[in-house]
Amino acid sequence: MFKINENYQKLPGSYLFSTIAKKVAAYTQANPDKDMIRLGIGDVTQPLAPAVIAAMHKAVDEMADAATFRGYAPDLGYEFLRSAIAENDYKSRGCEIAPDEIFVSDGAKSDSANIQEIFAQDSRIAVCDPVYPVYVDSNVMSGRTGSYDANTETWSDVIYMPCTMENGFVPEFPKETPDIIYLCLPNNPTGTTVTKAQLQDWVDYANRVGAVIIYDGAYEAYISEADVAHSIYECEGARTCAIELKSFSKNAGFTGVRLGYAVVPKDLKCGDVSLHGMWARRHGTKFNGAPYIVQRAGEATYSPEGKAQLKAQVAYYMKNASAIKSGLQAAGYTVFGGVNAPYIWLKTPDKMTSWEFFDYLLEQANVVGTPGSGFGPSGEGYFRLTAFGSYENTQKALERIQKL
Numbered sequence: 001m002f003k004i005n006e007n008y009q010k011l012p013g014s015y016l017f018s019t020i021a022k023k024v025a026a027y028t029q030a031n032p033d034k035d036m037i038r039l040g041i042g043d044v045t046q047p048l049a050p051a052v053i054a055a056m057h058k059a060v061d062e063m064a065d066a067a068t069f070r071g072y073a074p075d076l077g078y079e080f081l082r083s084a085i086a087e088n089d090y091k092s093r094g095c096e097i098a099p100d101e102i103f104v105s106d107g108a109k110s111d112s113a114n115i116q117e118i119f120a121q122d123s124r125i126a127v128c129d130p131v132y133p134v135y136v137d138s139n140v141m142s143g144r145t146g147s148y149d150a151n152t153e154t155w156s157d158v159i160y161m162p163c164t165m166e167n168g169f170v171p172e173f174p175k176e177t178p179d180i181i182y183l184c185l186p187n188n189p190t191g192t193t194v195t196k197a198q199l200q201d202w203v204d205y206a207n208r209v210g211a212v213i214i215y216d217g218a219y220e221a222y223i224s225e226a227d228v229a230h231s232i233y234e235c236e237g238a239r240t241c242a243i244e245l246k247s248f249s250k251n252a253g254f255t256g257v258r259l260g261y262a263v264v265p266k267d268l269k270c271g272d273v274s275l276h277g278m279w280a281r282r283h284g285t286k287f288n289g290a291p292y293i294v295q296r297a298g299e300a301t302y303s304p305e306g307k308a309q310l311k312a313q314v315a316y317y318m319k320n321a322s323a324i325k326s327g328l329q330a331a332g333y334t335v336f337g338g339v340n341a342p343y344i345w346l347k348t349p350d351k352m353t354s355w356e357f358f359d360y361l362l363e364q365a366n367v368v369g370t371p372g373s374g375f376g377p378s379g380e381g382y383f384r385l386t387a388f389g390s391y392e393n394t395q396k397a398l399e400r401i402q403k404l
């Protein structure tokens with residue numbers, strides 16, 4: 001008789017977005033005439049940039065000809081893409097990352113979920129609270145998190161690092177020493193980030209205690225402030241303690257196209273064992289490459305036209321972010337984020353819980369956002385709005401909220 005991986009039974013269930021969908025569906029059914037504005041889910045809405053589309057068309061034509069047809073991609077990804085990444089995302093910023101330290105993937109969700117596989121079963125993980133749920137859930141599935149306490153909504157073997165307005169959303173070094181530290185900067189859901197000096201402190205800490213940092217830089221393209229690092233490898237010593245994960249989803253609108261990469265420096269070792277070698281082995285066994293057409297699309301994001309077009313797209317979303325931020329502040333809300341990330345994190349008014357504010361906004365303004373408590377206990381009393389909507393809808397939503 002087969003047995004299941006019992007760890008899956010421990011997962012409390014991803015109620016957040018399904019509960020939101022159910023509440024919105026029930027409300028729209030009861031109020032079919034209402035015009036709902038959705039600023040909840042972190043998905044992009046603008047079409048792919050023309051330079052990307054042109055590269056994809058060209059690659060499709062290549063696939064139609066036996067002379068230029070491509071089958072399986074090389075294990076680590078095509079050289080043309082890895083070189084473009086090394087040059088543009090690293091060398092141009094003074095970071096020493098070689099093309100063969102870059103592993104092309106189908107996105108940061110898979111990489112951030114899979115990376116735990118190369119670490120020992122008894123590794124202690126530390127996460128920010130609130131947190132992108134994939135880091136914790138992937139460790140639950142592999143049996144690394146202990147037991148779940150439904151009252152506190154925490155796992156017994158996970159180290160939580162609260163990020164709240166009290167500490168400026170900057171995680172503090174935990175009391176217990178972790179083995180694996182997940183950092184997502186700029187952050188989803190809070191939309192906040194840390195300075196390069198603060199990140200350097202984390203790199204120094206990780207090197208000191210012998211921990212590895214899994215650094216999720218999915219929102220790097222939204223950084224606007226000069227003292228914020230675009231890569232953890234801008235910090236001295238990061239090559240011996242950090243794995244960086246990147247995504248083309250938010251900077252280039254590839255959420256439906258699927259492309260990302262992981263950087264595992266060759267200096268990152270556990271004794272004599274190189275994590276680079278382990279990840280290469282894992283990648284070679286379990287992943288057969290991102291599609292050629294998509295890797296060509298990724299390469300096009302680094303062309304001069306591609307860069308200019310993506311810059312304009314990011315600016316479009318950040319115009320929304322800044323409108324939401326200033327509009328809410330004018331209406332008396334306490335607001336965070338929205339400067340280096342496309343997320344606005346607001347304090348709910350009148351001590352409302354995150355879900356109470358969700359209902360209030362849904363019913364009174366017909367605006368859908370995301371309750372902060374869905375991202376972890378320290379998210380209670382906060383609420384996330386995204387800048388990924390259209391400018392018109394964002395303005396309309398703001399006007400409605402300001403009238404409340």
Ligand SMILES: Cc1ncc(COP(=O)(O)O)c(C=O)c1O
Nearest residue numbers: 107108109132188218247249260
């Ligand atoms: C922090 C963070 N990491 C990773 C992802 C997923 O990225 P990808 O689309 O590359 O899988 C998201 C998506 O919302 C995210 O917020």
